[in-house]
Amino acid sequence: MRNRKDHDPDCCCRRIRGDGRRMTPPRHAVLDALSERGEHLTAEEVFKKASRRCPNIGLATVYRTLELLTGLGLVSKFDTGDDKARYEFADPAGEKGHHHHLVCSGCGKIVDYKDFIGEEMELLHKTEQGLSKKYGFKIKSHIIQFFGLCPDCGR
Amino acid sequence: MRNRKDHDPDCCCRRIRGDGRRMTPPRHAVLDALSERGEHLTAEEVFKKASRRCPNIGLATVYRTLELLTGLGLVSKFDTGDDKARYEFADPAGEKGHHHHLVCSGCGKIVDYKDFIGEEMELLHKTEQGLSKKYGFKIKSHIIQFFGLCPDCGR
DNA sequence: TGTACTATTGAGAATAGTTCTCATTAAGTA
């Protein structure tokens, strides 16, 4: 599991290089920092990791790059309630790789689960359609997250 | 719908007065500010409303009171992605009044819906049990939210 | 391969929501 690259670097580069955008060492470093599966890094953590490959990268660049990647749909940004945004590579659309998060309110540990994803996705889809019809919203995304105490924190 | 008090003031006061805590004018003012159903106020908005009843209430007191009420489970705190916490009276546990949120990414409008709550709650419950068993978490709460564009923002 | 255009960068200042500090006030109790 460790060190398994979870994204296709070529694909990301291709997406980044679009509309006149450029591929740069700092952007490579950020992609690299994010590439470990199962990580849920804060901007600060991405900054630290990226600094290894690109020693004088600036924090602002990390934020800018994460914003870019999020905008392109390559990365998803989420929040587990500790007032720090977290980032991970987005699950390829509509794929079986989709997952949700289970968060420990004690230590902040984040568990990726896909155990009930089938049913959850089905219901979410149905709900989206229903809400869309009733309230006229064009639904783009959802958040579903569980909070509790992990075995270590649960006493 | 307007001005309908959605919480039982006596119950709240009783809960606040516990463990040596005291009932004070600022706390009344915050309860009052929150009392309108269907509102999703930021701390700043609670502050403004509460200031009408308690003109020299401080913003810090509003935050402290909201934290207290949240801790007591009387109020729930959530976030619609604009980096400002929002607060509303908590739905009485296990009651049919429970609702979720549909958020417009354009204008920030928040729609409370309960249309699919039955099924959602059932699945959430089942998922909670499954996750609890598999990962050993004691699950306390969940977040489920949909994002999209409302009729006005959807062009 | 060299040059020009301009997207991107790093550094630090600026911003905004929230929390903390501390001297003062006042709720609840006896």
Add this chain to the structure above:
DNA sequence: TACTTAATGAGAACTATTCTCAATAGTACA
């Protein structure tokens, strides 16, 4: 009514994030 100490208001402090701006360096094209 007096006492204990929880709660308060004001503003400073904190923290994640965004902005500013001059300097740098991808990329396209000659």
